[in-house]
Amino acid sequence: MQTNRVSFKQKLDAAVFEELQRYTKVAVIVDENTVTHCYPKIKQWLPEHTVIQIQSGEENKTIETCTKIWQALTDARFDRKSFVLNLGGGVIGDMGGFCASTYKRGIDFWQMPTTLLSQVDASVGGKLGVDFGKLKNHIGIFRVPDHVVICPDFLETLPQNELRSGYAEVIKHGLIANKEEWQDLSSKSLLEQDWEGVIQRSVAIKKNVVENDPTEKGLRKILNFGHTIGHAIESYLLDISGRKLLHGEAIAIGMICEAYLSVKKAGLPESELDSIQDYILKVYGKVELTDADIPHLQDYMLQDKKNEGEKINCSLLEATGDCGFDYVVSWDEAKESIAYYMSL
C-alpha cells in the first residue's frame, strides 16, 4: 500500500494545482457551504473543470448521492485519466473518494479537507465510503488519495460547533498515542489552541498509526478509541428530532465511557479517568441520555464493523498516551459505562 502524500499549505497558489494539467478532465465536488466559502479560494488556480454540488450533511452520505455523482461524471464524459478534487468535510471526502475510486474502477482524486475534523481525521487513512440505512460507513473501501492538501485557511469560516466537533479527534490522538500532546491540549481551552501546530501534530500521529497498519489488522484499531460507544450514540441520535449530535460531540461521550472501561479492564489509573472526563465535560458539556435510550444503543453497538460475532471489540487506554486494542467488552459492561456517563 502506497503511503499518504499529505501537504500543509499556509497559502494556496498556482503551483499547488499545477499537476492537475495532466488530466483529461477535472471535477470539483462541493456542497452548498464549501461552494460559497472555499471554492472561491481555489477556483482561479484550477484548469477547466466541472463543479458537482451535493447537499451537505451525514444524511446525504448515501449510495443515492453516489449515483448522482457517478451520473454527473458520466454525463461530462469523464474517462480513466480524469480527476476528482473533493473540497469539503468528511462527507464529501469519504463519499467523493468512494465515487472516484469506483468510477471506471478508479480514477485519481485529491482530498482538500475544509473542516478541522476532516483535516485531522478523515483525510488520512484511506477509509472511504457511505452510510447504509442508519449504519455509518457501512459500504466502502480502503484507498489512499493521490494527495491530501491541508490548508488551515479554510477553518476561518467554520462554525464553532464544527471546530469543537473536530477537536474530539485531536483530543483522541493525544490520548491514544502522545501524553505530552494531551497535556498540552488539556491545559488550554478550545479557543486558545494554536491550530496550525495542533493540526500538524495531530495528522502526524494518525499518519504514523495508519502507515504501520493500512488495512486495520491490528495497531490501527487504536484510532477507534471512543468510537465503539460514540458511533452507536451518533447513529442512534442521528434522526431523532432535536437530539442529533455532531460526530465529535458523540465521540466525546464515547471517550468518557471508554475511559471508564479502560479503568475496569486495561489498567488506566482512576486519576487519569478523572482528568479526561473533567476536560471533555468542560469543552463539550453534558449530553442528556435516558434509560429508554439504552436498548437502542445496544442494537447499534452490536452492528459495529469492529465486532466479530456478538462480541464488542474496544480499544482501551492502558495509560494516557498508550492505547491497546482487541479488548472484548460485554454489553453489560458497555451499559455500565454509559450509566457512569449519565451519573456525572
Place this chain on the structure above:
Amino acid sequence: MQTNRVSFKQKLDAAVFEELQRYTKVAVIVDENTVTHCYPKIKQWLPEHTVIQIQSGEENKTIETCTKIWQALTDARFDRKSFVLNLGGGVIGDMGGFCASTYKRGIDFWQMPTTLLSQVDASVGGKLGVDFGKLKNHIGIFRVPDHVVICPDFLETLPQNELRSGYAEVIKHGLIANKEEWQDLSSKSLLEQDWEGVIQRSVAIKKNVVENDPTEKGLRKILNFGHTIGHAIESYLLDISGRKLLHGEAIAIGMICEAYLSVKKAGLPESELDSIQDYILKVYGKVELTDADIPHLQDYMLQDKKNEGEKINCSLLEATGDCGFDYVVSWDEAKESIAYYMSL
C-alpha cells in the same frame, strides 16, 4: 497485489470447503439457475450459511441489486470476519465480488464460476463491479478474490448458447497470446473441444497476462482485443427487443472488426484475418446490423473506459498469437471495420 489463487477441481468434496469453518458467517450468492443446478452440488459441504438469491441476467447487474445484497448481509448481521461465496456466472461473480469488497470495507470472498465464460474470464483478474445505466462495468474496483474454484462439472447443465458465448474468450486468449492454442481450437468445432484442457490452458494465458499487469496500466490491455467494438455492440443491443446478444456473441463480432483493423494498422497478414473470420462465422453465424445502428454504436464506443478523451483505444493483433495495445483508432476507422463485418 496478491496473485490469483485458482484451483481446478475435477470433483468437489468436503476438503475444498474446509477452510470456510474459520469464518463467523457464510453467505452463498446464487440466481434462479445456479440455485437449482449448482447449489445442490456443494450444499452438503458448506458450514451453516445464508443463501442470497438474485435474478439472473446482465440487466440485474446494478447498484440496486447490490443494495439488496448489502441489505441481506446486514440483516443477517455479517461482520468483518464473515464470508461470501459467489456461485454463478459473470454477473454473480462481478457483482457479488463488488458487494463483498465494499461491505464493511471488504470481507473475504471466493468465486465459484459456473459458466464457461466466467471460468475462463471473469473469475481471473480481479475486475469487479456493476453496470450503470447502459454502461457496462462502469462502477467497480479491482480486487483479487481469496480463491477461485473452477469445476467443469458445472458446465454439464449449461445451455449451448452460453457455452458458445464463453468460447469467444477462449478464442480470444489463443489469438492474443498463443498461436498453437488458436490453431488447435480452430481445427475443431465447438462440440469437439476437450473442455477440461481448454479451460486450464485458457485460464493460464489470462492469469499470466494479469499477473504481469494487475491494474491494467499496459500489457493487460491485450485482453481487450475484440472488446472495444464488441462491448459497444453488446451495450447497444442489450435492451432492443429481439436483438439482445450474449457477451461472447458480441465479442465474436468485435474480434472480426478488430482483426480487420489489425490488418490496417498493426501488420496482421490478410490471410490470418481470413482464417479468423472464417472460423468465427462458422461458430457464431452472422449477426444482422444496419446503417441505422451505426450512430448509436458511435455513442457507446466513445464512452468506453479504455478511451482517453475522444480517442478510441484498441488492442490489435500484430500476428496471430501476438497482440499489441494502445493503438489509437478514429471513429471513421471503427465504422469502416463494422461495414466490413456487415459486408461478409
